[in-house]
Amino acid sequence: MPELPEVESVVQDIRPFVVGKKISSLQVDVPRLIKTDEKEFLSVLPGKRIERVERRGKYILIFFEEEWVLVVHLRMTGGLVYLADSSQIEKYQRVTFFFEDHSGLAYVDTRTLGTLDLISKDQLPSWKGLATLGKEPLDTSLTEKDLGKSFKNRKGSIKGALLDQTVIAGLGNIYVDEVLFRSGIHPERPALSLKKKEILKIREEVERVISEAIHNGGTTFRDYRNGKGEAGKNQFYLKVYGREKKECETCKGIIQKIRVVGRGTHFCAHCQK
Secondary structure (H helix, E strand, C coil): CCCHHHHHHHHHHHHHHHCCCEEEEEEECCHHHECCCHHHHHHHCCCCEEEEEEEECCEEEEEECCCEEEEEECCCCEEEEEECCCCCCCCCEEEEEEECCCCEEEEEECCCCCEEEEEEHHHHHHCCCCCCCCECCCCCCCCHHHHHHHHCCCCCEHHHHHHCCCCECCCCHHHHHHHHHHHCCCCCCEHHHCCHHHHHHHHHHHHHHHHHHHHCCCCCCCCCCCCCCCCCCHHHCCCCCCCCCCECCCCCCEEEEEEECCEEEEEECCCCC
16 A cells, blocks of 8 residues: 555645636546545536645645634555546546646555545644644654653563554554565564664664655555656665565575564565564
């Protein structure tokens, strides 16, 4: 599913093209994607101008004038694609926002598992999923001390701890595997067993891995496309994820795949003892 780098890439791609534009009309082809009141969704947004587009964790936040904000969660296969000509049709286009200048914004979703919630801005701080998010991985206020406090009472795996969105917002399966490989830490290691220097290494690698993935436009294996409808390139730089039975680039050992906290987990047994 799209994780933080993919969501951030979408936001960065669409932001210059949609901010300041006014919606003229909407088309909803799959109504169940709208999780708040559909009639309100269709009646409120026409005539509203987009003020800004932001990201929080894996959520896209589209702020409109007055009191409205659209909260978009892409889930497994969702995406937002800018349409220079709103008459163009994207594959799996489910919801379309038409702008007054005849451009548009399409919500696309192969499996239709995403969600679109139109809420008031004062609901945002307490909105489900957003209210409990941890700090952002690129937030300089996120320190190894913060992580140490989160890990100290966790008997479960470090992989499970890093996937917990209340610890760090936006990390998912791909990037947790990459962070742990670069940190030299086995994914099944109990979180409470980590030493201070290991936690510091994780903090450093979280920032490095996420920054590189954003720079590379996110990771595409099947469905993910950025806000321009293009595939990401970060899959060509992954060290362990998706490389089961392939040679480790560091030690020439073989990358293994196991299940940790119910998730397919890639690691090198030699580099991550």
